[in-house]
Amino acid sequence: MGSADLILGLYSTLLQETWDIASELIGEAILALLLASSLEKVGKKYPFLSHLKVTEEGISWKELRGQIRSLSPAEMHRGFQGLINHLFYLFSAMAEGVISRELFPKVFPKVREAERILSQK
Numbered sequence: 001m002g003s004a005d006l007i008l009g010l011y012s013t014l015l016q017e018t019w020d021i022a023s024e025l026i027g028e029a030i031l032a033l034l035l036a037s038s039l040e041k042v043g044k045k046y047p048f049l050s051h052l053k054v055t056e057e058g059i060s061w062k063e064l065r066g067q068i069r070s071l072s073p074a075e076m077h078r079g080f081q082g083l084i085n086h087l088f089y090l091f092s093a094m095a096e097g098v099i100s101r102e103l104f105p106k107v108f109p110k111v112r113e114a115e116r117i118l119s120q121k
Helices: 003-026 028-043 047-051 062-070 073-095 098-119
Strands: 053-055 059-060
Touching: 003 028, 003 059, 003 062, 003 073, 003 098, 028 053, 028 073, 047 053, 047 062, 047 073, 073 098
Parallel strands: none
Antiparallel strands: 053 059
16 A cells, blocks of 8 residues: 555544534534535645535545546645644634644554654655
8 A cells, every 4th residue: 555545544534433423513504504614725736635525414525536646746745734733723722722632642643654654754
C-alpha cells in the first residue's frame, strides 16, 4: 500500500470518527451543514475535496477515491488538515470548545501519523 493510500485511509477513519462523535453532540443535520461549509471553503484551495459528498448519514468517499490518484500524499495531507482545522474552528465557535475537547484525543494522533508517513518518503 502506497503512502497516498495510507494518508487517505487515515483521514477517512478520522473523519468517520469525527462524524460519529460530533453527530451525537450536535446532530447529523447541523454537522452535515458545518462539514459542507468547511468543504466549500477549504475546497477552494484544495479542489479535490469537492469530491467528498456529505449527507445527513455521513460522508461518501466514492467519488473522491476515483479522483485521488493524481495527487501527492503531501497535497492530500494539507487539504485534509485544512478541512479538519476549519471544522475545529467552527466547532469551537459554535460550542465553546466542547466538541473540540471530545475530538482532539482522536484527531491529534492521526494527524501526527500522517505527518510521520510523509516524513518517511
